[in-house]
Amino acid sequence: MYYNCSIVDDEQHAIEALNDYIKEIDFLKVTSIFNNPLDALNTIGKGEMIDFLFLDIDMDGMAGTELSKHLRDKARFVIYASSNLEHEVRMLDSSFECYLGKPISMKRFASTIETLVRINNLPISN
Structure with a gap:
C-alpha cells in the first residue's frame, strides 16, 4: 500500500528535492509532477483523489494558495513547500495541513x- 503524491512547483530543483524525499519513504509514491499550476488544475481536477498535494506558493499563472482552493476536495492533505514565511501563508490560506519552509x-x-x-x-x- 502506498499514498499517492502530486508535486506542483515551478522550480525544477524544488521538484527534484521533493521527488527524492518522497522516494525515500516506503509508503509514498509520486503519481504526478507539474511545473505549471494551470496544468495541475486541469489534470488533478479531473482525476482521482490525491493523498498528499505538495504546492509552492509563488508560481506564474496561479498562486499555490489559489490552486489549493480549487483542488482542496481532491487532496487528503495539502502541504505548502515554500520560501514564504509560514505566518504569511496562513494569512492567505489557513486550511492547509502543513508548511515546509524551503530549503x-x-x-x-x-x-x-x-x-x-x-x-x-x-x-x-x-
Whole structure:
C-alpha cells in the first residue's frame, strides 16, 4: 500500500528535492509532477483523489494558495513547500495541513509526513 503524491512547483530543483524525499519513504509514491499550476488544475481536477498535494506558493499563472482552493476536495492533505514565511501563508490560506519552509531538509520532510500519518491513524503497512 502506498499514498499517492502530486508535486506542483515551478522550480525544477524544488521538484527534484521533493521527488527524492518522497522516494525515500516506503509508503509514498509520486503519481504526478507539474511545473505549471494551470496544468495541475486541469489534470488533478479531473482525476482521482490525491493523498498528499505538495504546492509552492509563488508560481506564474496561479498562486499555490489559489490552486489549493480549487483542488482542496481532491487532496487528503495539502502541504505548502515554500520560501514564504509560514505566518504569511496562513494569512492567505489557513486550511492547509502543513508548511515546509524551503530549503526543505529530509529530516523535516519525513517528520511532517510521519506526523500526518500518525495523527490521522493511517495504515502504513506494505
